[in-house]
Structures are given as structure tokens and as C-alpha cells.
Amino acid sequence: MTELAPAPSAAVAARAPRSQWRDVWDQFRTHRGALFGLLVFGAIVLFTVIGPSLWTLDPKFIAIRARDLGMGADHPFGTDQLGRDIFARMMAGGRVSLAVGLTAMTLSICLGTLIGVVAGYFRRLEGPLMRLTDLFLALPLLPLLLVMVMLFRESLARRFGPETGIFLLIVVAIGITSWMQTARIVRGEVLALKEREFVLAARSIGTPPRRMILRHILPNVLSPILVSATLGIATAIITESALSFLGLGFPPDFPTWGRLLFDGVDYLQQDPERVIWPGVFISLTVLSVNFIGDGLRDALDPRIRGR
Amino acid sequence: MAEAARRPLVEVRGLRMYFPITAGLFRRKVGDVKAVDDVSLDIFEGETLGLVGESGCGKSTCGRAILRLYDITAGSIRLDGVEIGHLGQAELRRLRPRMQMVFQDPQASLNPRMTLAGIIGEPLVEHARMTPAGRLERIYALMDAVGLNRAFANRYPHEFSGGQRQRIGIARALALNPGFIVCDEPIAALDVSIQAQVVNLLEELQARFGLTYLFISHDLSMVRHIATRVAVMYLGGIVEIADRDMLYSAPLHPYTQALLSAVPEPDPEGESRRRRIILVGDVPSPARPPAGCRFSTRCPRVMDICRRQAPELLPAAAGGMVACHLHTLQDQPTAGRTGGPRAAPREPSGQIQQGELR
Numbered sequence: 001m002t003e004l005a006p007a008p009s010a011a012v013a014a015r016a017p018r019s020q021w022r023d024v025w026d027q028f029r030t031h032r033g034a035l036f037g038l039l040v041f042g043a044i045v046l047f048t049v050i051g052p053s054l055w056t057l058d059p060k061f062i063a064i065r066a067r068d069l070g071m072g073a074d075h076p077f078g079t080d081q082l083g084r085d086i087f088a089r090m091m092a093g094g095r096v097s098l099a100v101g102l103t104a105m106t107l108s109i110c111l112g113t114l115i116g117v118v119a120g121y122f123r124r125l126e127g128p129l130m131r132l133t134d135l136f137l138a139l140p141l142l143p144l145l146l147v148m149v150m151l152f153r154e155s156l157a158r159r160f161g162p163e164t165g166i167f168l169l170i171v172v173a174i175g176i177t178s179w180m181q182t183a184r185i186v187r188g189e190v191l192a193l194k195e196r197e198f199v200l201a202a203r204s205i206g207t208p209p210r211r212m213i214l215r216h217i218l219p220n221v222l223s224p225i226l227v228s229a230t231l232g233i234a235t236a237i238i239t240e241s242a243l244s245f246l247g248l249g250f251p252p253d254f255p256t257w258g259r260l261l262f263d264g265v266d267y268l269q270q271d272p273e274r275v276i277w278p279g280v281f282i283s284l285t286v287l288s289v290n291f292i293g294d295g296l297r298d299a300l301d302p303r304i305r306g307r
Numbered sequence: 308m309a310e311a312a313r314r315p316l317v318e319v320r321g322l323r324m325y326f327p328i329t330a331g332l333f334r335r336k337v338g339d340v341k342a343v344d345d346v347s348l349d350i351f352e353g354e355t356l357g358l359v360g361e362s363g364c365g366k367s368t369c370g371r372a373i374l375r376l377y378d379i380t381a382g383s384i385r386l387d388g389v390e391i392g393h394l395g396q397a398e399l400r401r402l403r404p405r406m407q408m409v410f411q412d413p414q415a416s417l418n419p420r421m422t423l424a425g426i427i428g429e430p431l432v433e434h435a436r437m438t439p440a441g442r443l444e445r446i447y448a449l450m451d452a453v454g455l456n457r458a459f460a461n462r463y464p465h466e467f468s469g470g471q472r473q474r475i476g477i478a479r480a481l482a483l484n485p486g487f488i489v490c491d492e493p494i495a496a497l498d499v500s501i502q503a504q505v506v507n508l509l510e511e512l513q514a515r516f517g518l519t520y521l522f523i524s525h526d527l528s529m530v531r532h533i534a535t536r537v538a539v540m541y542l543g544g545i546v547e548i549a550d551r552d553m554l555y556s557a558p559l560h561p562y563t564q565a566l567l568s569a570v571p572e573p574d575p576e577g578e579s580r581r582r583r584i585i586l587v588g589d590v591p592s593p594a595r596p597p598a599g600c601r602f603s604t605r606c607p608r609v610m611d612i613c614r615r616q617a618p619e620l621l622p623a624a625a626g627g628m629v630a631c632h633l634h635t636l637q638d639q640p641t642a643g644r645t646g647g648p649r650a651a652p653r654e655p656s657g658q659i660q661q662g663e664l665r
Binding site: 196197198200201202203204205206207208211215216219220301302303 | 418
């Protein structure tokens with residue numbers, strides 16, 4: 001019945017198992033929202049990375065005579081109350097905001113996933129790690145951030161220079177205060193996955209815990225991790241804005257999208273576009289990242305792929 | 308199979324697998340679920356030992372405990388003369404290639420995020436030193452052996468039917484040339500026409516690779532088809548082990564008799580004459596098994612001694628082994644108390660047999 005036919009249908013010759021990432025990309029391309037998101041996000045990144053070398057106005061250059069200008073050819077987005085070019089400030093600010101958002105999100109996702117997986121997989125560590133998570137959830141974040149900034153700003157600024165020092169401080173501060181939700185979600189998923197029969201099957205093969213996690217657990221908790229990641233970018237950008245607004249983030253003359261937004265609030269009635277531009281860019285970034293995450297999640301799930 | 312070559316490949320003695328019951332604020336241990344309670348059996352090389360019993364009697368737990376997927380509570384398990392009952396997982400890992408498992412639910416036992424090549428190749432990645440090309444060649448050979456088209460190598464488990472998925476599970480179990488495979492209800496989740504295919508495949512592979520099976524099932528007719536010997540389990544303990552034909556034609560234990568009387572007869576005439584033995588009551592909780600014989604609460608032929616003293620699994624006059632006072636009292640009036648060797652006499656087999664592994 002199942003006897004070997006001599007060379008079963010050589011026409012359907014076995015293709016070598018091809019890389020999963022090719023399939024992922026093929027599926028990703030069919031997700032219109034994700035492609036659009038990728039396009040918009042790419043455009044924003046190009047705007048902030050390449051933009052300053054094309055638009056050479058210094059974002060910190062004060063031209064007091066040209067202050068409070070509206071949109072025009074010389075200053076596409078106008079100027080602020082000190083005559084600084086908002087277009088250039090948007091580009092410079094975007095660099096910092098995107099860098100802070102992506103790095104802080106990566107840090108918080110890595111931390112959350114690590115703690116969640118370890119807590120879910122190793123029973124002995126579950127209690128201590130989850131109590132630690134509860135502890136962090138119970139901390140009032142803003143006061144904690146304030147204390148951290150107060151304590152470490154000076155020493156970090158001396159060590160790495162004012163801007164890198166503050167960047168590190170803010171990224172770390174946001175990262176280690178926002179991993180808890182991810183950890184909880186991941187732990188729950190891992191607890192459920194651990195009881196699935198394919199994990200038992202892998203144990204009967206003798207797969208050691210490290211590879212069990214990498215091969216069987218992590219790929220199956222990817223969806224919730226990606227969702228937290230895309231939401232995390234938005235939260236990180238907004239938190240950075242809040243810190244800057246409180247005067248605890250980057251120095252006042254150092255533009256970030258959050259700072260531009262808060263600076264513009266005072267002139268809301270006079271020049272609404274000073275609030276609108278940073279707002280639009282923050283929203284577009286968050287939206288496009290969400291769409292990319294959505295597409296990635298679908299593309300990484302073989303059950304959805306190919307539909 | 309040759310009578311001379313009846314060498315036990317797996318020897319299980321006094322296997323106990325208890326799961327703790329905890330209660331209260333401090334998760335104090337208040338008792339045990341005795342899923343497997345004092346099971347002893349031998350599985351000879353090249354045979355298929357059927358393990359039957361109703362659901363919840365501890366068949367699957369027993370199979371998994373023998374493969375040491377659990378940390379057993381007590382007892383000894385020898386695989387090819389090597390004691391594996393209390394080895395750590397690291398030492399067990401080296402022995403894993405010699406014992407594998409086919410799981411009940413082919414959907415749940417395959418990682419939905421891995422391709423077929425990845426699933427079948429996982430044991431090879433873990434245990435065999437192979438180049439990627441060599442591994443792929445072996446994967447293709449395994450797919451041929453279980454009747455899967457080579458073009459399926461890149462597909463994911465959800466793209467297959469139940470029977471095909473079970474073939475994937477079998478190919479994975481075969482990957483490292485194991486000598487011993489525990490089939491944990493491999494056909495329970497499949498429909499009848501596919502069941503026959505999978506069972507035939509298992510038989511064919513057994514003949515080809517000289518495999519030894521522990522075939523766990525609640526399907527008595529399927530066990531009759533595939534097994535050479537059959538063990539009947541009730542509430543965590545083995546009540547009867549005998550050669551297949553002997554067990555099906557002349558069951559000794561009242562539970563076996565009741566179990567077999569429930570198998571429908573294909574011949575309508577025989578079916579009309581079939582007398583079902585209906586057991587009354589429910590299976591007692593494995594957390595609080597009854598005193599004496601486990602089956603005493605439901606046994607149609609219960610005696611006084613059954614409620615006081617647990618019968619031991621002893622050789623019966625007709626061959627096979629049975630744990631029932633009905634037979635031990637008649638055949639060996641004193642055997643119950645002296646407690647001789649529980650199993651059939653056998654030669655001490657201390658030598659470590661080197662399996663043919665690659």
C-alpha cells in the first residue's frame with residue numbers, strides 16, 4: 001500500500017526546502033495595509049535621515065527677524081517664535097524621536113519577552129519573576145522616571161556627552177518601565193504552549209530547554225510580541241514627549257517631535273500648524289508601524305499564509 | 308517471531324507515577340492521584356505489546372512514564388538492560404534516539420510553525436551529526452518510508468489531513484532508528500478507513516526495521532489485529548497480560564471478560580448470541596483507590612478476600628499472568644502471601660546491548 005514506487009513522480013521533483021523568509025515576504029506583499037505602512041514608514045525614515053543633508057538650514061539657527069512666519073517657499077512649515085525653521089526641526093526631531101521609539105521599544109520587548117518566557121517555562125522562577133513584574137506595574141511611572149533622570153543625568157552626560165547621555169538615559173528609562181505588559185502576555189502564552197503535545201514530542205526527542213524555547217515556544221508567541229512591539233513604539237515616542245515637556249528629557253533647544261508638539265501648544269490659536277505637523281508625523285509613524293506589525297503577524301503565521 | 312529470541316527489550320518493575328494533589332493557601336500536598344500504581348511488565352524484542360483499558364485508567368501515563376517524559380515516583384525501567392528509571396534529563400538525552408513516541412493527536416503533536424522537513428529533521432538536528440544535504444536525504448528517505456510525497460517537504464502541518472499528519476509523526480519517531488516506539492493511541496483521532504492505513508503502515512515498518520511497539524489503545528479489535536501480547540489495565544494497575552489469542556479466546560480476569568464482551572461481533576449471528584457483561588457503578592477515583600483488589604467495587608464475582616487483600620500479578624495455569632484471587636486461590640493457594648517474583652522467571656540480563664544506532 002505504502003510501498004515505495006520507484007522514484008515517485010520525478011516530475012514533482014522535490015524542491016529543496018526553501019527559506020521561510022521568502023514565504024513570509026510573499027505573504028507580506030499581499031497585505032495592502034502593511035505595504036502602505038512600510039512605504040509611509042520608509043518615507044518618514046528617509047525624511048529624517050537623508051532630509052537634513054538636502055535641506056541644509058540649521059534647526060538651531062535663530063533668526064529672530066523671521067519669527068512666527070507661516071508656510072512659504074523659504075520655510076515650508078514656517079518658523080517658530082525664535083525664527084527657527086520648523087521643517088529642519090521636524091527632520092532633526094524625527095531622528096531623535098524615531099531612534100528613541102525604536103530603541104526603547106526593542107529594549108522593552110526584549111526584556112518583557114525574556115522575563116515572560118523564563119517565568120512561563122521554568123516553574124521555579126515563575127513566582128519571583130511575576131512578583132517583580134507586579135512590583136514594576138505598581139510603581140508610579142512618572143515620579144520614577146523623574147527620580148531616574150535627576151539621579152543619573154549628570155553622571156551620564158559627563159560620561160557620554162550631553163546628548164548621547166540623555167538619549168541613553170531616556171531609552172533605558174522608558175525601556176525598563178514598559179516591559180511589564182509584554183512579560184505578562186508572553187508568560188500566559190508560554191504557560192498554555194508548554195502543555196501542548198508538540199512540546200512533549202520535542203521533549204521525547206530530547207531537545208534541551210534552550211532550543212525548546214527558541215524552536216518551539218518563541219515562534220508561537222510571536223503574534224502577541226509583535227502587537228506589543230508596534231504599540232510600544234507609539235508609547236515610547238509619547239513618553240519621550242512627556243519627559244521633554246516636563247523639562248527632564250533632552251535640553252530645551254534640542255528638537256524632538258514631542259518637544260515641538262508641546263512648544264507649539266502655546267501658539268495653538270495663532271499657528272495651529274505648529275502643533276499639527278509634529279502631531280501628524282507622530283500619528284503617521286505609529287499608524288504605519290501598526291500596519292507593518294499587522295502584516296508581519298499574518299505573514300509569520302503559516303496558517304494564515306497563502307490565503 | 309522466533310521463540311528463541313524472546314529477549315526483553317524493556318523491563319518495567321513496580322512503576323509508580325503519582326501526581327500530587329495540593330490544596331489550600333499554601334498549596335499543601337493533601338494526596339496523590341495514583342495514575343500508575345505498581346505496574347510491572349516486559350516488552351520483548353520485536354513484539355507488539357498492546358496496552359488496553361478504559362479511558363482514564365493510566366495507559367497513556369504509563370507509556371509516557373516508560374519513556375521518562377515524567378519523573379517517575381518509584382520503580383525501575385530498564386531499556387536494553389540500562390536502568391533509565393531515575394536518570395537525569397541530560398543523561399536521558401543520550402538514550403532518546405533508542406526510544407521514541409507516536410502521539411495520539413497528530414494535530415497537536417506537530418508544531419504549527421515548522422515545515423514538514425523541519426519537524427522530521429528535528430531529531431536529526433538534535434542527535435545526528437549530518438550535513439544539511441545528508442539530513443535532507445534522510446528526511447526524504449523517511450518520507451518515502453511512511454508514504455509521503457517528497458514535494459510536501461516545505462508544507463506546514465495544517466495543510467495535511469489527519470492520516471498524513473500521523474504519518475509525519477511516525478516519520479519523526481523513526482528518524483533516529485529507534486528500537487522501541489510507544490504508540491500512544493496513534494489511531495484514536497483518525498477515522499476508520501485511515502486507521503487501517505496507519506496500522507498497516509506501523510506493521511509494515513515493524514517488519515522492515517525490526518521495531519518493538521508498546522501499542523496503547525482502547526480499540527480492542529485494533530489491538531487484536533496488531534498486538535502479539537496484550538496487557539489489560541484497570542485503575543492504574545495491570546490486571547492481566549497474556550498472548551493475544553489466549554486473552555481474546557479465554558480471558559481470565561473478570562474485568563477482561565467484561566471488556567471483551569463489549570466488542571461487537573461482525574457476524575450478525577454471533578452478535579445475537581453475544582452476552583454483554585454490564586459492569587455496575589463507576590471507576591473509583593485514582594486518588595482513593597479501594598482497599599484490596601482495585602476492581603472489587605465492580606467485580607461481578609467479588610469475594611471476601613478481594614476487599615481485604617490486593618491480588619498479585621502471577622502466572623496463571625493456562626499461561627499469561629493475571630491479578631485475580633479467583634485464579635491464584637485455585638492454582639497456587641499460598642502464592643498470595645509469600646510474594647515470590649512478580650514476573651515470570653527470566654534470565655538475569657545485565658549486559659548492555661548496543662543498539663544499532665547511527
